[in-house]
Amino acid sequence: MQKYKYVILGAGPSGLAFANRLLDSHETDFLVIEKADTPGGLCRSKEVDGAPLDIGGGHFLDVKRRKVLDFLFRFMPKEEWNIYERDSRIAIGDDIINSPIEANIWQLPIVEQVKYLKTIAIAGCNLGTAMPEKFVEWIYWKLGNRIADEYMIPYNKKIFGSDLDSLGTYWLNKLPNVSFDETLMSCLERKAYGSQPAHAQFYYPKRYGYGELWNRMAVKLDKHIIYNQQVHAIDINERVINDNIKAEYIINTIPWMEFKTIHGATSSILSAINSLKYSSVVIHYHTEDMKSNAQWIYYPDEALAHHRVLVRSNFCPDSRGYWTETNLDRYREDEAGNGFCYVNTYAYPLNTVDKPAKMMSLLSELKKRSVYGLGRWGEWQHYNSDVVVELAINLADRLVNKNLTQ
Ligand SMILES: Cc1cc2nc3c(=O)[nH]c(=O)nc-3n(C[C@H](O)[C@H](O)[C@H](O)COP(=O)(O)OP(=O)(O)OC[C@H]3O[C@@H](n4cnc5c(N)ncnc54)[C@H](O)[C@@H]3O)c2cc1C
Structure with a gap:
């Protein structure tokens, strides 16, 4: 049995930020376990047709809190980012208007x-x-x-x-x-009114995709992170993962249904996990250039499978083409052509009617056992990456301070 003080499940923004915050406090007794072969979760990028493409869908950095921005700029300084004014549009009938x-x-x-x-x-x-x-x-x-x-x-x-x-x-x-x-x-x-939507201004890397930020965070973790390891079992009373890794604290950022076996689960824990729903998104790249100045366009027309188009060349320098985002249930390969395609099984946690009560009960039962849910999946919330980073920083600080005062 391997033993660690903290075992962090998932190397997306939540897990990476939590682990790096531990390092900031000189805490090195931890392990991050990731099922993919690269870090970054939904925020990963991949080189496609000579330029980066965000395989989890269009990702832009818009940070509300200074302390989060300072934390992120330590890994990728401000000079490495372009700042854009948001230009997003909606295709309504034959018209394309601003959002x-x-x-x-x-x-x-x-x-x-x-x-x-x-x-x-x-x-x-x-x-x-x-x-x-x-x-x-x-x-x-x-x-x-x-x-x-x-x-x-x-x-x-x-x-x-x-x-x-x-x-x-x-x-x-x-x-x-x-x-x-x-x-x-x-x-x-004949002019807009009201406040601007989220991402009125945002950052996107000058030379890379959004995934580069998280790659750099992962590099800092060195041997404290393992890839290609799928978490499938948890003992919530003994805090053991996959029957061979024991922790004092487990920080879970992966979707709860990824645990195929849960030793020690009560009926309310199982009922909460079974109630959780999500939707999946397919990213599909097209080489043609789109004639639009927008960075992205929403498509409510139900006759089209995709719901959003990302005009890559309008935010990613020296690139061409665009990609579509389509709910997996609507995705039709015949419509998509043969460009690069990536399926994100877990894209949106669904805000079902009973979710708040179910999640509150799940998280509080597990917290009593020193198992913490963190991030988009751990908390089942539509959090953006800056928000999960802030939550991760705060949780790491709380747990480290709790240990110092014990
Ligand atoms: C289409 C789309 C657009 C978005 N746009 C933006 C945006 O513009 N700006 C923004 O800030 N945020 C955006 N977001 C939100 C952003 O993706 C999330 O906030 C962020 O990825 C959450 O990080 P996380 O670590 O909580 O989850 P994830 O990024 O999902 O990371 C979870 C990690 O857990 C791993 N994992 C899963 N199962 C297992 C297992 N069994 N064993 C081990 N590891 C496992 C996964 O491989 C992954 O690496 C967008 C999301 C989507 C879907």
Whole structure:
């Protein structure tokens, strides 16, 4: 039996940031176990057609907290990144307008603007009617029928699957109410209104793909990381992985259903894990250049399999072509052609109605046994990479300090 103080499952951004933070505290008694042959998880890149391609989908660095940015720039200094102003668009019918839709309805033909305005004026949230509980009704209530029918409902179906009512609404509360007055003013003045969406400005490496940042973090871990090792079993009471690696603390960043055997699991732990759902995304590269200045374009049209196109040459210097992102359930190889293709089995954790309660119970039961869930899969949240880095730093600091004070 090999023994370590910390065993970290998964070498994506969460696991890499946690392990590097341990090194910052001069803690070297740890091991990171990764099933792939390279680090970075969803943030990995690969050379395709002479330039980097982000195989987990389009990834851009937009960090809200200074301490996280400082931490990341230690591995890849600011000079190695370009800064871009976000230019993302939505293909609505025959038109391509800027995103977010509610701020840019003025870019549509006038007849269309009127249709949108009429339904925004009578959206439930603007009339003060009670907030519905179900996802689909909630979208109509929040954004009005036209934005719901033309964009939000088809787009969400394409990315998360057709059973939208199995999703909760708790994760959408951040969406602003679409104001009739402001939308009308924006259409009359022919300019956008409201706050900018996430990634209004973002960083992308000058010479590499996004994966380079995480490669560099992994290099620092040296012999403390092992690749090509699939975690399949855990004993949560004894804290043993794959029957031969024992830990004082287990930090889990891999999807919970990857444990085919869980010794010591209670019925509520099993019920929580069995309730978790996810969607998978296929990345497909096309060599042709797209005539657009946008970095990415959303496609709600259900007749097309993909939901997003990433125009690589608009953010990755000296590159050409574009790639599509398609939910695996919708992916049709005949449509895709024969370019490079990569399947991300675990892409989006689904925000199902019962998820918050199930995850709270799972994480609290396991924490009592010094098994911690961390990151996109460990916590089953749509976290971006900067957010998981912050969570990893905070958890590592808490555990190291706890040991110091014991
Ligand atoms: C399409 C898309 C676009 C995104 N865009 C952005 C963006 O623009 N900016 C941004 O900041 N974030 C973005 N994200 C989110 C970002 O990918 C995540 O925040 C980040 O990858 C989470 O890191 P993680 O380590 O928690 O999980 P992951 O990156 O998924 O890493 C998990 C690791 O666990 C390993 N693993 C899995 N199973 C096992 C097993 N059985 N044994 C051992 N190892 C295992 C995996 O191989 C992987 O390396 C995007 C995500 C998607 C899907």
